[in-house]
Amino acid sequence: MGLLSQGSPLSWEETQRHADHVRRHGILQFLHIYHAVKDRHKDVLKWGDEVEYMLVSFDHENKKVHLVLSGEKVLETLQEKGERTNPNHPTLWRPEYGSYMIEGTPGQPYGGTMSEFNTVEANMRKRRKEATSILEENQALCTITSFPRLGCPGFTLPEYRPHPVEGGASKSLFFPDEAINKHPRFSTLTRNIRHRRGEKVVINVPIFKDKNTPSPFIETFPEDEEAARASKPDHIYMDAMGFGMGNCCLQVTFQACSISEARYLYDQLATICPIVMALSAASPFYRGYVSDIDCRWGVISASVDDRTREERGLEPLKNNHYRISKSRYDSIDSYLSKCGEKYNDIDLTIDKEIYEQLLQEGLDHLLAQHVAHLFIRDPLTLFEEKIHLDDANESDHFENIQSTNWQTMRFKPPPPNSDIGWRVEFRPMEVQLTDFENSAYVVFVVLLTRVILSYKLDFLIPLSKVDENMKVAQKRDAVLRDMFYFRKDICKAGGNAVVDGCGKAQNSTELAAEEYTLMSIDTIINGKEGVFPGLIPILNSYLENMEVDVDTRCSILNYLKLIKKRASGELMTVARWMREFIANHPDYKQDSVITDEMNYSLILKCNQIANELCECPELLGSAFRKVKYSGSKTDSSN
Structure with missing residues (x-):
């Protein structure tokens, strides 16, 4: 979730007064880090995953399922039993935005050997078992991307009602503040985004028009003029x-x-983000309705959009400095390597003073504009104890801005005075139901990085086309129904020129247009003769040339088989499987409404699949299970 400072949070008005101070010192902190480690080489490959979980409770008698607001308590117990007792504990646990959420990671990063791929699923299983062991009866740890009835009356345990009129962080009609993690960062972020924007955030998701869905589908909010203005027909x-x-x-x-x-x-990897997002699609339901999208990306982008009306271009600039084209949670806006420069075809809004300062400090144009673009944003949270810092040895002001630019990829400088190297974070994936699936997606992406570096592959296309791909990837069944811009020849680049110089830039837009075409995800992943070799065949070729033990090779091939079959449509995405489950539920009236009992049936089934209490060949196939695990406390005899 980013920087989690402790202390006394300032109000938005107080934070705003210190915004220039935070930006100014954030840049100084970045420059101290940059100058200290810009020439650092030969850091070893390390990597790690982050899985976010929801805590749910099943009411088998009434056939309901609720989100349990016990995340802080569960987290405290897990940390006390884990890292605080043993610094080398194999799992780490961290807070997340919802009071019903926790985040788990491996206790130590994975290394560069191929055998590490065979430990990912075991660690994820350990996390699930560890957290499940401290839950109460009929509670479960679920890896679902979106809770279908989030925001519906009574969706939390204990139950709280939202307070849209009284003072609070969100003033939501649907989402009570009690469902927000109690760490002050989270409620402060919520409140300050609303204050900075000048109104509540607006999220409108197209509803799926089923046989009996009202047309037009219109919700009315007579008690809230802001909602009445913001809501759109045929949208949730x-x-x-x-x-x-x-x-x-x-x-x-x-x-x-x-x-x-x-x-x-x-x-x-930025070009791969929309492809993997569509492959991992897992969130078709919102606020008790069936939507016409399969991914959460646009929802989360709108949920933290703090841009004012001026910045969104709805009013002339008067109190703000810039028109800003995107939410602070969106796809990247510029490539960073020299070979990406010619494909930077998106107008980039930057803080020109910061840009000039960075150039004077020796940064190249591409990195300077990247940082200057991040720093057009205001800090959203600030703690009284963290205003005045030692810029040479601390990085809180830099991270304040950096960690609230939630983009598809994040470029991460080393923390000050640490042995950690330069890192990149791959952020677009939706969480899957099982540890096997989550391991498959993680291993696929990590293995792809090894192949990109080993074979000097080049996936770059104009960044505007990546943006178009991001929009397409969120559509219903995009993995099967839609086409994506992708580079035709990914093997043109040669030698270390890819990393250090990328050869001579071509300025011709016409030449660039010949380098990419529209492809299906099946073609991109599995290949098509005469069109594209396919990422899976390339990964398989790489594996054949590597020394890999039999167990690890078997695991990797199983993971790649899942990705291959999701891309071809032989196996469903989680989103498609969920849609089919609801469509076939005996209570579903083909009206796009998900009732409490339908939600209960779905989440119970998800939990049974996750704990291997039942098979799901439509989602997983038949040959993927390796180890029988049952840690569930929630199976119903009903």
Whole structure:
């Protein structure tokens, strides 16, 4: 979730008064880090995953399921039994936005050997078992991206009602503040985004038009003029940060051997983000309705959109400095490597003073504009005890801005005075139901980084086309129904030129247009003769040339088989499987409404699949299970 400072949070008005101070010292902190480690090389490959979980409670008698607001208590117990007792404990636990959420990571990063791939699933299983063991009867730890009835009356345990009129962080019609994690960062973020924006956030998700769905589908909010103005016909309306940050995701962070390698990986993986997002699609339901999208990305983007009306171009600039084209949670806006420069075709809003300062300090144009673009944003939270810092040895002001630019990729400088290297974070994936699936997506992305670096692959296309891909990737069944811009020849680049110089830039837009075309995800992942070799065949070729023990090779091939079959449509995405489950539920009236009992049936089934209490060949196939695990406390005899 980013920087978690402790202390006394300032109000938005107080934070705003210190905004220039935070930006100014954030840049100084970045420069201290940059000058100290810009020439650092030969850091070893390390990487790790982050899995976000929801805590749920099943009421088998009444056939209901609730989100349990016990995340802080569960987290405290896990940390006390784990890292506080043993610094080398194999799991780490951290807070997340929702009071019903926790985040788990491996206790130590994974290394560069191929055998590490065979430990990922075991560690994820350990996390699930560890957390499940301290839950109460009929409670479960679920890896679902979005809770279908989030924001519906009575969705939490204990139950709280939202207070849209009284003073509070979100003033939501649907999402009570009690569902927000009690760490002051989270409620402060919620409140300050609303204050900075000048109104509540607006999220409108297109509803899925089924046979009996009203047309037009219109919700009325007579008690709230703001909601009445903001909601749109044929859309599901939401009004709080919790509808986005209260969802779960799966992320991977890599340490590169140098800053140039990190910049190269950042660019190459940015083009992969929409492809993997569509492949991992897992969130088709919002606020008790069936939507017409499969991914949470646009929802979470809107949920933290703090831009004012001026910055969104709805009013002339008067009190603000910039028109800003995107939310602070969105796809990247510029490539960082020299080979990406010619594909930077998005107008980039930057703080020109910061940009000039960075150039004078010796940064190149691409990195300077990247940082100057991040720093057009205001800090959203500030703690009284963290205003005045030692810029040479602390980085809180830099991280304050950096960690609230939630983009598809994040370029991460080393922390000050640490042995950590330059890192990149891959952020677009939706969390999957099982540890096997989550391991498969993690291993696929990490293995892809190894192949990109080993074969010097080049996936770059104009960044505007990546943006278009991001929009397409969120559509219903995009993995099967839609086409994505992708580079035709990914093997043109040669030698270390890819990392350090990328050869001579071509300025011709016409030449660039010949380099990419529209492809299906099946073609991108599995290949098509005469069109594209396919990422899975390339990964398989790489594996054949590596020394890999039999068990590890078997695990990797199983993971790649899942990705291959999701791309071809032989196996469903989680989103498609959930849609089919609801469509076939005996209570479903083909009206796009998800009732309490339907929600209960779905989440119970998800939990049974996650704990291997039942098979799901439509989602997983038949040949993937290796180890029988049952840690569930929630199975119903009903």
